[in-house]
Amino acid sequence: MLRSIFATVLIAIGLCGVASAQDSSTGAGPAVAPVQPSGVAPAAPTLGGVQGVNIFEVKPDASSDPDYAKQTNAERAKVQPGNNAPMWRQIAAGVTGTSSLPKSEAPEAGNLIQPFVQYPGSRLTNAGEAWRQVRNNWLIPYGGSLLLIVVLAIAIYYFGKGSIKTRGAPTGRKIERFTPFERSAHWSNAIAFVALAISGVVIAFGKFFIEPVIGATLFGWLSYALKNLHNFAGPLFAVSLVIVFITFLRSNWPQKGDLHWLRTGGGLVTGAEPPSNRFNAGEKLVFWGGVFFLGLIVVSSGFVLDRLLPGLVYERSTMQIAHMVHAVATMLMMAMFLGHIYLGTIGMQGAYQGMKTGYVDETWAREHHAYWYEDVKAGAIPAQRSDPAPPSQTVRV
Numbered sequence: 001m002l003r004s005i006f007a008t009v010l011i012a013i014g015l016c017g018v019a020s021a022q023d024s025s026t027g028a029g030p031a032v033a034p035v036q037p038s039g040v041a042p043a044a045p046t047l048g049g050v051q052g053v054n055i056f057e058v059k060p061d062a063s064s065d066p067d068y069a070k071q072t073n074a075e076r077a078k079v080q081p082g083n084n085a086p087m088w089r090q091i092a093a094g095v096t097g098t099s100s101l102p103k104s105e106a107p108e109a110g111n112l113i114q115p116f117v118q119y120p121g122s123r124l125t126n127a128g129e130a131w132r133q134v135r136n137n138w139l140i141p142y143g144g145s146l147l148l149i150v151v152l153a154i155a156i157y158y159f160g161k162g163s164i165k166t167r168g169a170p171t172g173r174k175i176e177r178f179t180p181f182e183r184s185a186h187w188s189n190a191i192a193f194v195a196l197a198i199s200g201v202v203i204a205f206g207k208f209f210i211e212p213v214i215g216a217t218l219f220g221w222l223s224y225a226l227k228n229l230h231n232f233a234g235p236l237f238a239v240s241l242v243i244v245f246i247t248f249l250r251s252n253w254p255q256k257g258d259l260h261w262l263r264t265g266g267g268l269v270t271g272a273e274p275p276s277n278r279f280n281a282g283e284k285l286v287f288w289g290g291v292f293f294l295g296l297i298v299v300s301s302g303f304v305l306d307r308l309l310p311g312l313v314y315e316r317s318t319m320q321i322a323h324m325v326h327a328v329a330t331m332l333m334m335a336m337f338l339g340h341i342y343l344g345t346i347g348m349q350g351a352y353q354g355m356k357t358g359y360v361d362e363t364w365a366r367e368h369h370a371y372w373y374e375d376v377k378a379g380a381i382p383a384q385r386s387d388p389a390p391p392s393q394t395v396r397v
């Protein structure tokens with residue numbers, strides 16, 4: 001028994017010896033290649049002309065070199081062939097090198113990772129990471145909260161006070177409030193806006209409330225389709241926005257009664273609506289703040305993201321800044337137009353009719369736009385501006 005165990009151990013030691021002898025001959029090398037008295041490791045064999053590397057070779061501890069971290073790639077290659085850490089450290093620091101990307105197509109061809117920046121709301125890091133932090137830590141949570149708060153406020157107002165009713169009985173006499181051209185300009189703009197708003201909300205927030213319901217694959221297809229819709233509806237919105245701006249500009253200049261309207265909050269709380277012109281001061285604020293100011297920012301940043309501005313070099317930082325500007329302006333615009341859409345649908349009786357048919361009843365005009373009604377009555381503004389009205393809409397002053 002003892003003899004056979006002893007024989008087995010001997011055989012095992014022998015086999016190990018043989019194995020280690022074999023390994024060193026193929027360059028794989030045992031864990032520790034015997035260091036020559038000179039301390040120089042035997043040269044690793046070449047295979048097919050390729051210089052092998054003896055990874056088990058203990059080299060003088062290169063990292064003990066005080067300048068290890070400052071070594072260039074070339075220096076590192078001498079002490080640790082294949083270790084490209086210096087190159088990646090440079091890439092991570094945003095240093096521009098050369099890459100095989102055609103410069104014509106990729107303005108930042110040699111720059112794999114952007115240099116360090118600090119956007120408001122991010123820590124100092126590579127620009128791409130800084131943008132991601134701003135998007136995920138600020139734009140999404142705060143933008144989303146703003147929209148939810150506005151929807152909630154509108155719901156509380158609607159269920160608390162109900163829609164603004166026309167108190168007096170309709171006279172049956174109609175006044176043309178919007179011509180067919182004004183209505184088509186408005187609705188093409190409104191439809192493009194709603195398409196952009198819904199696709200934008202799904203792209204930005206869909207992963208929180210749609211993806212868990214329909215799953216990643218379907219959500220992937222949905223957001224892909226909506227992204228394309230968004231890219232095409234953008235230019236349509238831009239053109240119709242300019243037409244809406246020019247079309248309604250004349251009636252949106254400050255006029256008598258506007259300040260009083262603002263001071264009383266348009267009677268939204270008291271219920272006593274102050275007199276106003278064709279458009280009240282609240283509508284004028286939406287016009288200048290929403291249609292003009294935010295519209296300009298949303299469209300121009302959207303054109304950058306759609307790469308529609310000729311002559312602009314579309315680098316990553318350009319897109320990141322355009323995205324952050326676009327996100328902030330669109331959230332504010334959606335919040336503003338949620339109020340407009342509420343008043344233009346269920347929030348005020350008769351308003352929707354005006355933009356749908358073009359006509360409002362005299363009573364509606366007198367109660368909501370008294371100065372405009374008086375001007376129509378006085379003949380200062382024609383009660384019918386477009387071609388003769390269809391029979392159902394006979395205007396009698």
Ligand code: HEM
Pocket residue numbers: 177186189190191193194241244248252278279283284287290291337340341343344345351352353354355
């Ligand atoms: C579904 C979406 C929308 C609905 C239901 C809607 C509804 C209305 C209604 C009913 C009016 C007439 C208000 C009045 O008689 O004083 C109106 C006016 C107007 N809307 Fe909209 N709207 C929508 C979207 C938009 C969008 C997206 C824009 C522009 C970006 C816009 C710009 C205007 C302008 C400029 C006026 C004329 C009032 C003024 O110039 O101050 N609307 N809308």
